[in-house]
Amino acid sequence: MFKPLEGSTPTTTVPFLMEGRAVQAQPGEMLATALLRAGVDRFRETPVSGSPRGPLCLMGVCFDCLVQVNGRPNVQACMTPVEAGMVVQWQRGARSLQGDT
């Protein structure tokens, strides 16, 4: 469903991990688009039912793209550029307002 525009294939990639799986991003790419292109459609689980959620707006409004990055919860994947070596995990349960759990 998601793919780069024709002629925009980068010569270098930025490696990171999603739930232990190696993923390659384009330099400067946002985390959400890199994950969607890699076939990841589950970014977080709802606190009550555990239903899966994924990016909806891709512009920082809906908060359905929350993930954990390097152990830090509540990271909006659509607003976060990929960095080499990032360790990304699903956001599980309710988000914390303090951002520390």
Ligand code: FES
């Ligand atoms: S996709 Fe809506 S806030 Fe990230």
